[in-house]
Amino acid sequence: MSDHHPTGIMRWIKTTNHKDIGTLYLWFAFIMFLIGGSFAMVIRAELLKPGMQIVDPLFFNSMTTMHGLIMVFGAVMPAMTGLANWLIPMMIGAPDMALPRMNNWSFWILPFAAVMLVSTLFMEGGGPAFGWTFYAPLSTTFAPKSTDFFIFAIHMLGLSSIMGAINIIATILNMRAPGMTLMKMPMFVWTWLITAFLLIAVMPVLAGAVTMMLTDRNFGTNFFNAAGGGDPILFQHVFWFFGHPEVYIMILPAFGVVSMIIPTFSRKPLFGYASMVYATAAIAFLSFIVWAHHMFTVGMPVAGELYFMYATVMIAVPTAVKVFNWTATMWRGSLTFETPMLWAIAFVFLFTIGGFTGVMLGVGPADFQYQDTYFVVAHFHYVLVTGAVFAIIAAFYYWVPKWTGHMYNEKLGKTHFWLSAISVNVLFFPQHFLGLAGMPRRIPDYALQFADWNFVSSIGGFVFGASQVFFLFIVIKTIRGGEKATDQVWEGAEGLEWTIPSPAPYHTFETAPEIK
């Protein structure tokens, strides 16, 4: 079958090929990661020393807001969808995604939404400065005009996510090669199936939340106005009904990636495959019924506090099943420590730290102390940076030989790993101390007793940021050349994607493979 597709820029704009679209998603995510990261550098530079040095407070708040929104909606989610696009058809033996044209639209909405979102920074009155959670009334009564553009950017991002998720579910349920039963699917495919379900369930709720904001702001509705019988707290309920599943949307595919990498470099099958599947489903189910643990201090009835506390702490059970399974996979394995494995092991260690602080925050009475402090910032950066982002980077090193046909440079990869793994802990670990000592989130200046750890944290931040620019260099270098990769790439690798040539041809599995 000849590949008659346009060349140059039109190839990328008009493509319906899952590998092209996967590449687009991954590059988009990386560019947004660097933009969101540069905003983080502004934040850490301002917090390097007490006092106001570099930016004014409003702009500082815009930076924290945009950093969060861009990293969540622009970097982590598109990167995971990029991996899904590249890998799911190859892993299940499908010729492409189920709906290739809609797949293109899912991607090409993103750059327009991102431009709309970032452009708010240059509008009159400044960009949104109410934090990535955009609580009412900060985001309704007291927000700048640019907020309406922010609302529509969220609508577009949601549309893209819903279409992408529908496509992934249809692909997984309808396009598997004959013989690949659900319980034979690679773990990455399982985690994405469940993630896609979460996306379809909660992105429309986010659309509802921003629509209520839009009408409260422009058409005189009273959703979040107590004088009219509404309630600003209603916003938080609607937002976190989306927001809690959203954090699992970002971490479940990361679980999938790690569940692929650890068996390869342990040269053992994944320990407890079935329990991994059930644990993923259990986490997804629990994610719908715990949202108000983000709101312990809003004045809920005590029964509500207790219920949300117990339900939340229960999440530790299926999550621990996963951590134990990864550990048991490595137990007595014939381990080697190539770069992807280093990132995966770091994921298991550091994500677990984030998980533990999550249990601490889930305990209602203790949360009254931690609420809105840097302890929360440290917690979610451990799960999202050393969790989701580390898994994405691990996935890059693991699958890039299949994508490009070139091995990355092992020495450079390991340098990138150690620079990142050390600096990220210098960056985020002290933030636990700052939070426990009472330093609040989202402030450009702080009391003098917080100066030392902020200085340390900022230095860690700058090194971590520079390490990711170094990563950009490694990515470009690997695409341009490198040692030729074999088809199987890794000695211990199993799965359909390792049976096809490296680099993967433009079309794969035009005839479905046999699964025994």
Next chain:
Amino acid sequence: MSQAQGGYYLPGPSHWPIIGSIGLAFLLGGFAHFLHGESDIYMFIGAAIMMIMFFGWFGTVIRESQSGKFNDQVDMSFRMSMVWFIFSEVMFFAAFFGALFYARELSIPWLGGAGNNAMTNELLWKGFEATWPSNGPKHVGGAFKTVDAWGIPAWNTLILLTSGLTVTWAHWGLKKNNRSQLILGLFLTVALGATFVGLQIHEYGHAYEHLNLKLTSGIYGTTFFMLTGFHGLHVTIGAIMLLVMLIRSMKGHFTAKHHFAFEAAAWYWHFVDVVWLGLFIFVYWLA
């Protein structure tokens, strides 16, 4: 430009998605621009581009379908996608129903001092008694009356339920190759849908002019108009889908075995029907 691989039809490169993205950015960006008191021209340009995109994209899909490119597996992808799309719509409505239930069961009673909120009422909203319907302690929008459930809303319930029957009758006609039954059934369904929307617009006029019930009438007016408004929008979308199916039926499209598009439109129609039942009970009847 297209290849059929292993029987599963994979469309070739397409310009429709990027046109859709440009149209969407113009439509939504232009709407925000318009809300800020600026020109509305970009919004209309965006709407026009979106219309062109929908005609072009769906037209392409219809031609592909008519030329027999879609096998059973492709058909199954479409079916799954439509089911999950409708589920996403269900969740969108769930957010607004959630707001309604939250206001009725929690925020209004709390403003009235229920639970541990005695001081909220005493210090902030003294004298406010929790009732439903309510426009809040400040009586935002002034005194209003509610729409009588057993007037137009009851007729509208009958109309939508009947339209659910006529679309099923049309489907039976399609399945036994009875074209006239298919076309008549679809025509009746679209006509009933249009009647529903017309009556709804009439009811809105009545509410604004005679009941002083407005979008701005506190939380009651907010939830009433947002829920029924989004539902009315979805009825309109569903009626347009069915109208397209009617035109395609008259052109001789669809076979007794192969008519996914018809079924998708019918599923969507049943979905708006079920949402209406929720609205009739919780917004009109139990007001």
